[in-house]
Amino acid sequence: MTGYHFEQMAEDLLRYDILIQDALRGAVKKILSEVGRTGLPGEHHFYIAFETTAPGVRISSRLKERYPQEMTIVLQHQFWDLAIGEHAFEVGLSFGGVPEKLLVPYSAIKGFFDPSVQFALEFDPGKTAEELPEELLEAVEELAQAEIDAENLPVGQP
Template sequence: MTTDLIRYDLLAQEALRGVVRRVLEDVMRTGVPGEHHFYISFNTEYPGVKISPRLREKYPEEMTVILQHQFWDLVVSEHGFEVGLSFSNVPEKLYVPFDAITGFFDPSVKFGLKFEPLSQQAEDKPAKPAAPASRDVPRGAASEPEISPPSRRKTDKAPKDEKIAAGEDATDDKGAEIVSLDKFRKK
């Protein structure tokens, strides 16, 4: 099995957290539209989560809040949101980083997102490769092909790259026409 060095799973999670941020930004500006309401679950142990000691004792690992009718002072930033809510008739102010969110659900339209716990994601990340010991490593960490002298086919007066650079049309090995960018721009 091939190792995913790009970590598409983490990129997708980050993008979906952006969806939550965008929804909350819209709610901050215009209020909750129609019958929409949101269940937001988050890891209470995540660094940066700010909740009262009373709530932390009651929800030591995970907590779910509902944003519908009775919340106030919603402030959304790039990294998290702050909101006022009432718990057993006691007003509380919470701050939740987006990375702490483990779930987002809007039951009015049956839309939900589940996020992997961020601590698990960090453990799953592959270790970064060690820096090269020598400065002689080519740019791109040897991912670029070595430069070799151009080979000329008997039928070509110049290699196709030279033709394209000169603004001429060329064909690739499969007979497809390659049009220079400059020629395309002139059309």
Template sequence: MTQDLIRYDVLVQDALRGVVRKILAEVAQTGLPGQHHFYISFDTQHPGVRLSSRIRARYPEEMTIVLQHQFWDLTVTDHGFEVGLSFSGIPEKLLVPFVAVKGFFDPSVQFGLQFEVAREGEAKGETKPAEAPAKPVLKPVDTETAQDDVVAPALPAIAPAPAPVEPLKPAAKLADKAEPKPETDVKADAAKDEKPAEPPKATVVSLDQFRKKT
């Protein structure tokens, strides 16, 4: 197989990260439109991620933040975004480079993107073999009453493929109706049943008897 020297996979991921950048930049200027809100997952160990030691200890590998009701001072640059969030009632600022983002999901319209994040030590231009992704689960969060804008790492749920529809079975063939018997001619049947009358037996007279009579 020919080696991909153009690195289409990297170009596509960069382009899709540009989509996330554009969406967050518009929200930073005009706010969240309608019912839109975002779940953003990112690698907490990636270089450039800025977190407090308390939050990093709580989420040592990955975390997911919710941008819906309780966030402020969203600032977007070409390389990342900064936002204020409340963690168990304690306000903090996070700085997340776009290269650290692993997932972006808008539940209001079921739109999601998933990215591969290169860790430190991985050579540039090399990719890890694809692994079978675990089934993602998105837990519903009531952000209106929640005191914490951080949820367990989650990716957008994928709807299962619809079960195949069984073909309709052909309706059972109706039993052939018995053909109606033609009405029998009662008289004809009666005529068949009647035996022909036997002719009366002739009386035999001997010649002697005949002579005596004469």
């Protein structure tokens, strides 16, 4: 019987691991986009873990001090202004009674979990198809914020 032998695997030049992670990040973006339009259906709610030190993450200095490496947020009953951009999402949450706005690039997400249906995704934030040079990171953050700002304009506004 002839078959495939995987003893000497070639180097993965297509980087399937990165392509799959990017596709799954796209699924998270699609899910959040739907929730932003219609709200959370049924018992669905999300735990989203992300690296606070990842490029493009914007959180208050108070939260950065409390969560220097990683943070998990819960989108369930008390969140507001969920805005979805091409590269990041923004959401309002309250921490200890203090309202905060967070900007989280999809590339910073480490985990996405919906406990209502036991659905979970795990990511390696270091693996994205968009490896950006240091000088472009600010531009990406500005672009993500501009997209979110543009999407939040009232209808009929430029």
